[in-house]
Amino acid sequence: ESGAWTQVRRMLNSGLPPVDVAHLLESTPPKERELLWSLVDAEQQGEVLQYLSYDVQTEFLTRMDAQELLAATEGLDTDDIADMLQRLPNAVIHEVLQSMDTQDRHRVESVLSYPEDTAGGLMNTDTITIRADITLDVVLRYLRRHERIPDSTDALLVVSRRDEFIGRLQLNTLLVSDPNITVREVMETECVVIPASLPENEVANLFQKFDLISAPVVSAEGRLLGRITIDDVVDVIRENADHAVMSMAGLEDEEDTFAPVMRTTRRRAVWLGVNLLTAFLASAVIGLFDATIEKVVALAVLMPIVASMGGIAGSQALTVVIRGMALGHVSSSNAQWLLNRELIVGALNGVLWAFVVALVAMLWFGDWVLGVVIGAAIIINLVVAALSGTLLPMLLKKLNIDPALAGSVILTTVTDVVGFMAFLGLATVFYLS
Amino acid sequence: ESGAWTQVRRMLNSGLPPVDVAHLLESTPPKERELLWSLVDAEQQGEVLQYLSYDVQTEFLTRMDAQELLAATEGLDTDDIADMLQRLPNAVIHEVLQSMDTQDRHRVESVLSYPEDTAGGLMNTDTITIRADITLDVVLRYLRRHERIPDSTDALLVVSRRDEFIGRLQLNTLLVSDPNITVREVMETECVVIPASLPENEVANLFQKFDLISAPVVSAEGRLLGRITIDDVVDVIRENADHAVMSMAGLEDEEDTFAPVMRTTRRRAVWLGVNLLTAFLASAVIGLFDATIEKVVALAVLMPIVASMGGIAGSQALTVVIRGMALGHVSSSNAQWLLNRELIVGALNGVLWAFVVALVAMLWFGDWVLGVVIGAAIIINLVVAALSGTLLPMLLKKLNIDPALAGSVILTTVTDVVGFMAFLGLATVFYLS
Known part of the structure; x- marks a missing residue:
């Protein structure tokens, strides 16, 4: 060597x-x-x-x-x-x-x-527990018998004789309090207690909401099982964020950046295949209007614009709603307002860009019918995009399907199909009748 | 009332x-x-x-x-x-x-x-500082004179007479050590010290890497300025994640889910406008081949497939590389390997799906030339997608442009233009010559 x-x-x-x-x-x-x-x-x-x-x-x-x-x-x-x-x-x-x-x-x-993605699967069992009826001085002497205190320990956990969690003694409190008083007098009892079955993203929300460093995990019967610390929660937050970004491109979260060729090819092929099905669907729609396109080739030139504007507008609504749901902002009481807002925004932007595109189309091909048709198609597609971008994630969530993964594919299918259908359908009415 | x-x-x-x-x-x-x-x-x-x-x-x-x-x-x-x-x-x-x-x-x-997005803008000034030459017993008595210790305090900061940071005394250490020894004997000196000018995302990386609860912030001269705590870092991590997701749809991070109609319309219109320019560019490319399309309408029916497959494959490469760069995995020493891997994966998936699409196209339109043309175009577009999806974020980063914001628009432009150009160009060669 x-x-x-x-x-x-x-x-x-x-x-x-x-x-x-x-x-x-x-x-x-x-x-x-x-x-x-x-x-x-x-x-x-x-x-x-x-x-x-x-x-x-x-x-x-x-x-x-x-x-x-x-x-x-x-x-x-x-x-x-x-x-x-x-x-x-x-x-x-x-x-x-x-x-x-x-x-x-x-x-x-x-x-x-416990399942990996619950509080039980996230917890550690390295807790230091104490009883409520001892004095702080006893606690201090007890701690000194330890070689070290586990990392991220900001509180000692107070348990009953039957191991039931009854409170937390913050180290900060321990350090500033009179050593002669008992744990019971200074322990927190109104603190965040995490049931072992709580999903990990709700654990993360609790940590963020209350700026926690660690929190006790208890069984359904209230027995102390362990504790969760902020460093593990930070990993959960990171993984969730990673998931949101990666799954939009049909990728695995925590994917190895340097995954070998064959594994990468196989994983990506699946997503390409799913996308291909939706692309064939869009093609089938265009195929319905081949006679119209044959007569007016300008339609083939302009049709990607209608589909693409719908796709962008729809993905904006989709992203805002998925994020709003993840943050817990969206509920049945305000979903209607959100849908109305998206529809109005879609209509306004539809009218604005319909006007611009219609003008360009008229000047480019010297055909005012083409301008009217593409303008109308853009307005229709942007309103439909707003509608589906808003309702789709809500629907998928109800069906327990991950909206970040399935949302964008389904949305693109909708905006492609509706875009081509509206544009070529209107053109057929105007040119072939 | x-x-x-x-x-x-x-x-x-x-x-x-x-x-x-x-x-x-x-x-x-x-x-x-x-x-x-x-x-x-x-x-x-x-x-x-x-x-x-x-x-x-x-x-x-x-x-x-x-x-x-x-x-x-x-x-x-x-x-x-x-x-x-x-x-x-x-x-x-x-x-x-x-x-x-x-x-x-x-x-x-x-x-x-300090700028808002640096350690200096993130820090708090509520530190408890002590001197190195006092005993732990003195520290304990000093702490008891406080009503409370600031939240997320896991260590006291040890400073010199000139307020220079010299070490950290962990509360955990304080609690398990003999009260008669001095701070100097048990303080950590090999700890993470954050310069006030460090960008906030690097601060977040340090916290994650070393599972920190809090860390001291110092000036260029080594004077202690304050400390950063994990709760503020968690916010940074959340905001960065939010930014990655939102900017891909051209949205502001920390956008109000219930922003009023006019503000929403205005902000979204900008992104739709940017996208419209790229859509017009794609249309112009199609326009170059209107004579070919007039002769073979099937080209208009199938052309969205080529562009869409390229867009998906490109965005997969783009997402993996942007994430790899954010995690610090990608450097000049392994960028070449990554590019090669993406090119090979693009070529393999290109061949696979080219075969499928060619077969469908031949059966659908009973035209083997169409199959050959679309197959070749898909292979070309998937390889170009891999190339631009990998190199684009590296290039944008060098130019100090946010790849999450600009990457997907530019990429879609490339895959649309190349897709239409390859497909219609090859078709022109085969059908019109």
């Missing part, structure tokens, strides 16, 4: 912090990534793994055996371990769990028993 | 927490919002204002006079006050600052002196 290799190996295992090694791996094409990963020591791999994105993490995880997994996950947070195990075959999960010591196994199993 | 009004007023001013009042205002159409806002007491308005999004906040702020602003901003965090003042006329800013007490004024002025 040459000197350069030794140097790279040293850098990966002690020179760079694990988060930077993970970033380096994410920024590397497959072959080099493979090589770099093989240079990371077994005991360092777990630290690095937890910072990798889903796609890349899965790639490495699926190639490890139970012993390697056990070595790699040692010392990681419970939620990170559960997260990694979740995507492996049941037999491997079982084997890894069997090799853990009892306490760790119980912890991981408790997190694994 | 009827009983119902009194009840609403009570709910707005004491029943609901300010964050919920803000959410209620955000979820209300203009007229009702106006009415609700007029029912919020003057001293409550500031609390509510800080939770409103940019658009809605500005709407209310611009209608307040200096006295109302002063009343509303009392007790808010320095960074929130600076944030609000920043968008008001200079005369109003001056008047408000003059009416503040000296200490507050200096704090707000220090934040105002």
